[in-house]
Amino acid sequence: MPVDLIRTINRVGKWSVNRMIGRRRPLIAVFSLTHYCNFYCPMCPFGDADKEGQMRLARKNDLTTEQWKLIFDKVSKYCVWSIIEGGEPTSRPDFMELVRHLYGLKLPITLITNCSLLHKIDLDELKKYIQFITCSIDSVFEESYCKVRGVTPQAYQKVMENLELLNQHKVPHYFNSVITKFNTDEFVNQKYFERARELGVNSVSLTFVEDRSDVNYSLLPDRKTMIKVCESVLEHIKKGKYPQVMIPPLYFEQIIEHGRGVFDECGVWKSIFVNGNGTVMVPCWKYTSPENSYSLLEKSVEEIWSAPQWEITKTCHDCEVLGCVWYSSQPVTTFAQNYMRGLSKMINQQKPELVNAVTN
Ligand SMILES: C[S@@+](CC[C@H](N)C(=O)[O-])C[C@H]1O[C@@H](n2cnc3c(N)ncnc32)[C@H](O)[C@@H]1O
Ligand code: SF4
Ligand code: SF4
Structure with missing residues (x-):
């Protein structure tokens, strides 16, 4: 889908005016479509081992198709980009219908997925609606992949097959890899980059794992290993x-x-993160008390973005390495230019108009 330039410029213009008068408003929409996920990643709350319980929770609390559409309509008035994730977004039976609706609103779409269910989706139809897929491939080698994602070698094989499907159907995609203590070797010895290329991607996004506050284990590598990983990644970039x-x-x-x-x-x-039940946590998912939870079905974006809890963002530095929070916290020029240039480089063969749409 070509990016609607006029629409993007309009939204960014309004956002900048709000910024100048000290008003916070969102620019990127993140929709966590479901509470359900078929994977077991220990770094993620959706990796919960009790899949039956999770399915029950999803049936009870996930928004219906119509409710999501309502929320998409509300949010699209502010945002220049949308990200769909979860849980595992492709596990929703109405996944394509929801994507189609977002497409109709002219919101560019990134799909973040574990890629395990892509063989069940019409990829030729999907690629008409989305800009690209962020494939969560933390490791490109079976053993570490299975540890970081908590899955069997069969699941790894299925994901690899599905990556091949993306290549065959020419669906633009890149890898997002979360670095934990289970997968540092491939970054230090740089075999990750070689293998990622063999698997058909031109770009990768790398972030260290942000440890969860609701469990008593850490997945972050030790400091010395983190430095080795960073040095090696910097060497590759150079x-x-x-x-x-x-x-x-x-x-x-x-x-x-x-x-x-x-x-x-x-x-x-700067992002509006909508949970599977239509709530927005202010200022973020780490502040879980009921008074921090606002339903987007009941309230407007204006009301929620006027909540006093946003002031917490002025002083809170709890996220130490989470790539997306780091990015959104950089000066706006770094944020917009680097982010969009990075994305557009990846897709510049297919969709050159994106480069100009957002970085100029
Ligand atoms: C929550 S998942 C939802 C979408 C889909 N299930 C997937 O795995 O791509 C969205 C992204 O968050 C990343 N993620 C999950 N837990 C994380 C953590 N503790 N630190 C950093 N990234 C994390 C995942 O690797 C994935 O790329
Ligand atoms: S596949 Fe995605 S949503 Fe599921 S447990 Fe892993 S990171 Fe979380
Ligand atoms: S740094 Fe930002 S995203 Fe992280 S916990 Fe604090 S307010 Fe939330």
Whole structure:
């Protein structure tokens, strides 16, 4: 889908005016379509082992098709880009219908998926609606993949087959890899990059795992290993070889120097993150008390973005390495230019208009 330039410029213009008068408003929409996921990643709350319970929860609390459409309509008035994720978004039976609706609203779409169910989807239809797919492929080698994702070698094989389907159907995609203590070797010895290229991607996004606060284990590698990973990634970036790394070198340099990403004010408010039940947590998912939860079915974006809890973002630095929070917390020029240039580089053969749409 070509990006609607006029629409994008309009939204960014309104957003900038709000910014100038000190008003926070969202620009990127993130829809967590369902509470259900078929994977068991230990780094993620949706990796819960009780899949029957999770399915029950999803049946009870997930928004209906019509409710999601209502929310898409509300949010589309503000945002220039949408991201669909979950849980596993492709597990929803109405997945394509929802994507089609977003497409009708002229919102560019990124799908984030574990890729395990892509063989059940009409990829030729999907590629008409979305800009690209973010494939969550934390490791490109079976053993570490299975550890980070908590799945069997059969699941890994299915995902690899599905990546091949994406190549065959020419669906634009890149890898997002979360670095945990289980998969550092392939980044240190750089075999990750070689294998990712063989698997057909030109770009990768790399972020260290943000440890969960609701469990008593850590998946973050030790400091020495993190430094080795960062040095190796920086060396790869310097070589200028494929696959290109979509996260700016600054992220890795800061981790080497400070042991974490650095930012003045958290920029999580630049995205509207809608949970599977239609709620928005203000300022973010880490603040779970009921008074921080606002239903987007009942309230407007204006009302929610006027909530006093957004002030927390001025001082909270709890997210130490999470790539998306780091990104959104960089000065707006770094945020917009790097992000969009990174994305557009990846797809520049297929969709050159994107480069100009957002970075100029
Ligand atoms: C929650 S998942 C939902 C979409 C889909 N199930 C998937 O795995 O792609 C969205 C993204 O968050 C990433 N993620 C999950 N837990 C994380 C954590 N603790 N730190 C950093 N990224 C995480 C996943 O790797 C994935 O790329
Ligand atoms: S596949 Fe995605 S949603 Fe599911 S447990 Fe893993 S990271 Fe979480
Ligand atoms: S830094 Fe704080 S406010 Fe920002 S996303 Fe992380 S926990 Fe939320």
